[in-house]
Amino acid sequence: MKKSGWSDHELEALLRRMPKILDYRDPHDIYQNIYLRKRKTYVWALSGITAFAVVLFVIIKIF
Amino acid sequence: MDSVFDELYHKYHHDVFQFLFYMVRNKEHAEDLVQEVYIRVYKSYHRFKGESSEKTWLFSIARNVAIDFFRKQKSSKEKLLDQFEGQANQLKNGHLIPEEIAVQKDEIKLIYKCLEYCTLDQRTVIILRYIHDLSISETAKALGWSESKVKTTQHRSLKMLKKQMELFSEKEGVICEKVRVERSRA
Numbered sequence: 001m002k003k004s005g006w007s008d009h010e011l012e013a014l015l016r017r018m019p020k021i022l023d024y025r026d027p028h029d030i031y032q033n034i035y036l037r038k039r040k041t042y043v044w045a046l047s048g049i050t051a052f053a054v055v056l057f058v059i060i061k062i063f
Numbered sequence: 064m065d066s067v068f069d070e071l072y073h074k075y076h077h078d079v080f081q082f083l084f085y086m087v088r089n090k091e092h093a094e095d096l097v098q099e100v101y102i103r104v105y106k107s108y109h110r111f112k113g114e115s116s117e118k119t120w121l122f123s124i125a126r127n128v129a130i131d132f133f134r135k136q137k138s139s140k141e142k143l144l145d146q147f148e149g150q151a152n153q154l155k156n157g158h159l160i161p162e163e164i165a166v167q168k169d170e171i172k173l174i175y176k177c178l179e180y181c182t183l184d185q186r187t188v189i190i191l192r193y194i195h196d197l198s199i200s201e202t203a204k205a206l207g208w209s210e211s212k213v214k215t216t217q218h219r220s221l222k223m224l225k226k227q228m229e230l231f232s233e234k235e236g237v238i239c240e241k242v243r244v245e246r247s248r249a
Contacts, residue, residue, distance in 0.1 A: 005225070005229060006225055006228060006229075008221050008225075011174075011221055011224060011225060011228075012193060012221070014170055014171065014174055015174060015189060015193035015194060016193050016194070016196070017171060018085075018171060018174065018175070018193075018194050019163040019164060019167060019171070020077070020081060020163070021080065021081045021084045021085070021090070021093075021161065021163055022077050022080070022081070023076060023077060023080040023093075023094065023097065025094065027064070027068075027072050027076070028064065030072070030076075030097075030098060030101075031064045031068055031072075033098050034068070034098050034101045034102060034105075037098065037102060038102060038105065
C-alpha cells in the first residue's frame with residue numbers, strides 16, 4: 001500500500017472486489033420480525049381509531 | 064411465510080442487505096433496515112407496475128429507508144454536542160468493521176474506510192455501480208436520476224475516494240517512516 005495514487009481503473013477494479021456481506025439470520029426469524037412489526041402498526045392504528053370514536057361519541061352525547 | 068416474502072427473500076434478500084450494510088456500515092442496523100424494506104414493499108407492492116425491474120425498484124426503496132435512517136440519527140444527534148458525538152462515533156466505527164472486511168487486504172480495508180467520507184449520494188452510486196455491478200441506466204432508474212447525473216456523481220465519488228485514500232496512505236506512510244527512524248536510532 002505504499003502507492004501514492006490510484007487510477008480510476010484500478011479503483012474500479014478494487015471496488016468490484018469488495019467482499020460479499022450476507023445476512024446469516026434464518027429467513028423464518030426475519031419473517032417473524034416483519035410480521036410482528038406489521039401487527040404492531042396495525043394495533044396502533046386500531047387503538048387510534050377507537051380512541052377517536054370514543055371522543056366523538058362523548059362529544060355527541062354532551063351536545 | 065407468504066409467497067411475496069418467499070420470492071423476494073430468495074431473489075434479492077442478500078443484495079438488499081449488502082446494499083444497506085455498505086450504506087450504513089453496521090450489520091445490526093442493516094438487519095433492522097432490511098426488515099423495514101419488506102414492510103414498505105408490502106405497503107406498495109400493488110403499486111409496482113413493472114416499469115422498472117424489481118431489483119432497481121427494491122434498491123430505490125432500500126435507499127429511501129437508509130436516507131430516513133440517517134435523518135433520524137441526525138435529529139437525535141443534534142441533541143448532543145457534535146464534537147463528542149463525532150469522537151464517540153469514530154471509536155464505534157473503528158470497532159465495528161465486520162470480519163468480512165477485516166480479513167481483506169489493506170487496499171480493500173482502506174477503500175472501505177474512505178467510503179465513509181463520500182456523501183450519501185456518492186456512496187450510493189459507488190455501491191450500486193461497482194459493488195452491485197448495476198449499469199448506468201439501471202442506477203439511474205433506481206435513484207430516479209438522469210444518466211448524466213449518475214455519471215457526474217460517479218466521477219466525483221471516484222475523485223473523492225482517491226483523495227481520501229491518498230491522504231490516509233500518506234499518513235500511514237508518515238507513521239511507517241517514523242517507526243523506521245526510531246528503530247534505526249535505537
